[in-house]
Amino acid sequence: MIFVAPLRTWFVNVPLGDGSIDVSLSDCDVTVAEPPGGEAVDVKAAAQRALEEPLGAPLAERIDASDDVAIVVTDMTREAPDDVLLEVLLECLADLGVAREQVTVVVGLGLHRPMTDAELEAMLGPHADLAVNHNPESVVEVGTVGGSEVYGASGNASDGVPVEIGLPVANADAVLSTGVVEPHQYAGFSGGAKTVVIGAGGESLIRHTHGPETLAREGVRLGRLEGNPFRELLDEAGDLVGIDLSLNLTHGPTGVLGVRAGDGRRIVRELATVARDALSVPIEREYDAVVCGVGAPKDANLYQATRGATYVALGDRNPLREGGKLVVPAALPEGAGEGTGERRFYRRLREVDDAESLYDDLREGYDPGAQRAFVVARVLCEHEIVVTNSEAPDVVEECLMRAEPDVCDAVESGSDVLVVPDALNTLLVACSRADGGLRTRI
Template sequence: MELPLGDGTIEPRLDHCDVTIADPPGGETVDVRTAAERALDDPLGPSLADRVDPADEVAIVVTDVTRTAPDDVLLDVLLDRLADAGIGREQVTVVIGLGLHRPMTDEEIEAMLGPHADLAVNHDPESVVQVGTVGEDDVPVEIGAPVANADAVLSTGVVEPHQYAGFSGGAKTVAIGAGSESLIRYTHGPEMLARDGVRLGRVEGNPFRETIDAAGDLLGLDFSLNLTHGPAGVLGVRAGEGRRIVRELASIAREALSVPIDRDFDAVVCGVGAPKDANLYQATRGATYVALGDRNPLRESGRLVVPAALPEGAGVGMGEQRFYRRLREADDAESLYETMREGYEPGAQRAFVVARVLRDHDCYVTNSDAPAVVEECLMHAEDDVADAIDPGSEVLVVPDALNTLLVDAT
């Protein structure tokens, strides 16, 4: 049994347990560049050439270091097509969609974007322009200045399972990644996250997704180039209108990533790996994706085990630090959850969701560089996966918890 840890792997031994491995079908993989070029040749909606003008200043919003995406390849293909439309590199700004995550370093940007790193700027959530409002409460929709000042707005991104949006990608890369606290506060607040349709893997009838798409309309998102991936690699690439891209790629992902579950387990081991296990904020997605998905596979009082490297500890961004403070200062999960139902600052929503899970299940984080941080945050730290599981347990191992959809076998 092999599990991801940082950029490497570990091979925990659970010899005295009954182990089941959740192995998604995986699907057929594609070459990213070839698939991206074909997607641009046959877009969902108007072509890229129809959405830009040779005189345009163009902003391309890309994902940040917390996502696994070949942004360099997608960006390279987009720049080639923009050149064909008469738009030169000097007319393009690449905006890294940080949301409230920490800024990427020059070295990280170089590694992510290669020869196009010189075009990139980190999004600044405090330098934004309001472009309208969404929702019954007229929530301000604000966007970073480089995007607001552009004549055409494009995006790359990944359509992958997302705790709130159902699947990420489409307008989310821009509206959240290059937006401000106002929209994040609204979409990630307790009222929104408590709605029935806000669920991992659900796109249709999902109020979170609908709000993000409406914000994308206000922001003037003209064209997207997104992909979806499975355990073996990239499964598909689509280009064009964001809503249509997300629906089509989500369908491909569901078929490739779903694993039927027909019984309950004493423990679930949730594989995460880089880049998501760089900090506790991101790594806890492994636990919440499993416990709050379509089918919670745990028995009552069953435990979640997340091997995670945590070289950044809790995380250093604004959202990560708010998450850390909420968990660190709480006495127990139940009281934290009830307190946070009254509201919280953007970024702290991950503490709210973690508290929701911890009310019912203990969470053990193993193999980390920051066990003290884990223990501060209402969770348990152990040196190894085997140390976190009682002998004789029935264990479900999910090697890629962020890209596996556990569904009811019935």
């Protein structure tokens, strides 16, 4: 753990879109939260090794050469080399006698907007022709999860939550998936069954897992797997769907840090351990403001970019003092966002005058997608969120947040500032939880 006395002449580099900006924070005490990092691996070689040494039975024991195979991949809101992971899976399937024509690649959109042909080609390269966008309205029910652990709005126990899955997945003989195990606001860490049951699922499971009853439960928090009911529902749903094998990776400041293949629960646990070691930074004091770096692809719209603020404020250790502010540089070329969930998020935020009334209203329930409005409202009840450097300042102002041209316009002179260059991949934890890096620099 490194602590250096703060300096007062500052130029800090933070991500913005596909590039970065230099931010001047003169006359401020500035500390930079930099995770330890870890050693990067070659993705393709690591993926090949992972399939050769899976956690659980090898792929050869999970599928037959005659199977029609669905491979669910993440969409462009996730920073993952899906083209590389897909290439390795296709090579392995070919070695087992599964022809390319037997494979359908399903883009796990959840309620995000469909990807364009150009975007699919950029993401999947020569295998884009195999891809179809998930349609959340074209699903079939495969069972229910939760049972007596699931409660409706009345507070009475229900028979469980229906698990719906897209037809290309439901009709396949074998289901594989790619994914990224990274800090997630609700699931603790993403990856595993989540790519399939949320990305290629229907609204029923999304509505419940992202609803106020679930999000308010003990254990539903960033970076937590054990005792997390959100994560447990996803894994139970994955059992119903019958995910034969997942190929996931985790990444940090230096690049991809590890790849695992096999049973979803096991790969998530292993990669989450790798991620925690690489991404945890201990926090021992409070700050006036936190600059939350996001960058592409998450800062394409306000729905995704607000994760920078909520990950910081609702993580293991909120570094802000009472009344402190969260500053999020974000390009926002898509404004609030264009998918079903993004539009619901935008509508709920712009229809109210204050965060407190919105939070109280959303506690009674909301449509899937609006959960992001729920957690943003929760943060706004305690802290101001300022979005800077965006192409859509009017959208920001409509959504109970403040827009400023630049970070320096959002931070008052003399402030004690914490800069988190990669807020989505930094776990701010209490000092007893981890050793990491807090440092200052010019």
